[in-house]
Amino acid sequence: MKYRLLAPGPTPVPDRVLLSMSKHIIHHRTAAFEKIFAECKDGLKWLLSSTSAPLTLASSGTGAFEAAVQNFFSKGDTVLCIGGGKFGENWLKMSRCFGLNAVDIPVTWGHAVEINAVKNALLKHPDCKGVIIVASETSTGVRHPYEKIGELLKDRPQCLFVVDGITAMGVWDIAPDREHIDILVSGSQKGMMLPPGLAFIWASEKAWEQQSHANLPRFYFDLAKERKAQDKNQTAYTPAVSLIMGLHEALCMMKEEGKENIFKRHDRLARATRAAMTALGLKLFAQSPSESITSVYTPEGLPDDSIYKSLMKMGNFTIAGGQDALKGKIFRIGHMGYVDDIDIIGVLGSLEIILKKLGYEKFRLGASLEASAAILQEGFASKN
């Protein structure tokens, strides 16, 4: 049966990208590789509307988190970590693991952080060296108002604003220069339409200035060494060449679609999915939903994970269930990267059939399709 990947990552990889990765590998210490790498850097700058490119690392996204902590902070530095999900909490754990004085700003899962909570924490910790937030919390489907925190921090020369953009980059117009982000971290397997295995880390000049005297040990993720190499279109250690070939192709596709169209598409799919869930009488989990993921409560009375499992059985879909405390309680539909309007229509129609079969009756067949079509037509209209 056709495989339909609508998870909050990894996301579907376009055939063009798969085929580009199936070309014969080239040695990385060659002019041919350097040309491709230089074009990738240009594409990434374009995507982030920045004059500087992020560094590309051979690791999953968590590796780039580690690089952020190891390179830009010193033992004992106070950092504020904004919670509210598995990934936010991971940053807290990691910061503590490396000896930072990480202060938790707790957030109820499913909610976005209150700006006042951050303001109060900044008053309490005027010496803090960083604020860390997940732009789009993959575990809950929440988009935090990170831009407002960028505004709060922009005039603090000693405090770095670290944004985990793993399910944001390539999804909406996240722009570190404009949004006063100092360190932006991302991965390949979400909005970038690639398999997992590459991570990205962008840093501001303010962050690089801190890097030069930050004292945590680092080697594989030594970003000063990496920056020096990548400035020459090389990498400090052996790069994941095939994934970089894929990145090159994915960026070509993104340029063809156009940034504005990509961001509009994600916004439209997210609104359509949410409208559909409401039309089915289902309750959205995220109070401030991300364009990347829609998270929905499993209806009362239905067995844990029944929707996730039935979609897999019926249509060979992979969506996602809940993580940690949310295990079984929610399901999550990813609509980022190489996902289009018709994929959304397909999953909604399937979901309706499944819900009826599971005995959930609070809707009439077609309700979610009707609600979503009212929004998805924007995309079709723009093609005339």
Next chain:
Amino acid sequence: MKYRLLAPGPTPVPDRVLLSMSKHIIHHRTAAFEKIFAECKDGLKWLLSSTSAPLTLASSGTGAFEAAVQNFFSKGDTVLCIGGGKFGENWLKMSRCFGLNAVDIPVTWGHAVEINAVKNALLKHPDCKGVIIVASETSTGVRHPYEKIGELLKDRPQCLFVVDGITAMGVWDIAPDREHIDILVSGSQKGMMLPPGLAFIWASEKAWEQQSHANLPRFYFDLAKERKAQDKNQTAYTPAVSLIMGLHEALCMMKEEGKENIFKRHDRLARATRAAMTALGLKLFAQSPSESITSVYTPEGLPDDSIYKSLMKMGNFTIAGGQDALKGKIFRIGHMGYVDDIDIIGVLGSLEIILKKLGYEKFRLGASLEASAAILQEGFASKN
């Protein structure tokens, strides 16, 4: 022009592996992925003749070095680092970077370590917690007598034997259980016939016991967490799924060829290449050569890197020049992974033409082909 990759890594990736990586990506939190991952683990056990599988990480080989240092040692631990090349020296730098008391056992580049030097260092540092060696030093083409060091260390319960097997695994019969290795590190882009982006780390029970009380901070490379996940055919963080699909196919190919045949092939190609160089009047650089790489002095009077550059220009070959202090002084031919007898004949014939063209006259045309054919015929004979 056809691309001919005969570098000491990355090495050629077979079409079958490239095509397996161009299949649609599967989500990693699924039974389908777990089945593939379990089969990869079995294949890796088979290859290393061990009852336990190495952990597979999403990083290049240097990431797995870092994992070895972070997980199995504590700040201030004395470790002996055997030098003799760029990679041996990298281990020294890395160990110091993480606060170990790393003692250098210097070795002249091109030579193998003397066992007495290790014995003396052990006498001087009876409390040492580890000895680190590169089995096959990629920068010089030397194979160190690591097995003898395993024998020296096997009865020291407090001292871990760390072997960098990056250009050894899949090349010769490196077997950590039999060879008293405690930590074996490797990467995907050498004998394993894959693109770069995966690393492997195998640890003995003795090493795991140390891991539980080693106190360096670690998060992305937290091997206890990784082991717990991989025991269940999962990974702690998002795995490089497409490369794991490739690993699965590469291991299938290795099983089809048979371990004995793989190891014989590498030994044969190495002997043939060395005999050919001698027949051309060229001087081998490595005193104790590895089966993976043949390193050869650039003949006097020829411009630095002229052989490397001419092979690229004439036949679209990528071999390698020298690194660091050896820049321009040597060239290195890789013959590991997906490289066969006929590839070697091709590069030798091309080399003869190039040498004549560069004005090097110390041989008659055909000399290297004659010398290598005397050895390569073993491989053809075995096919009758």
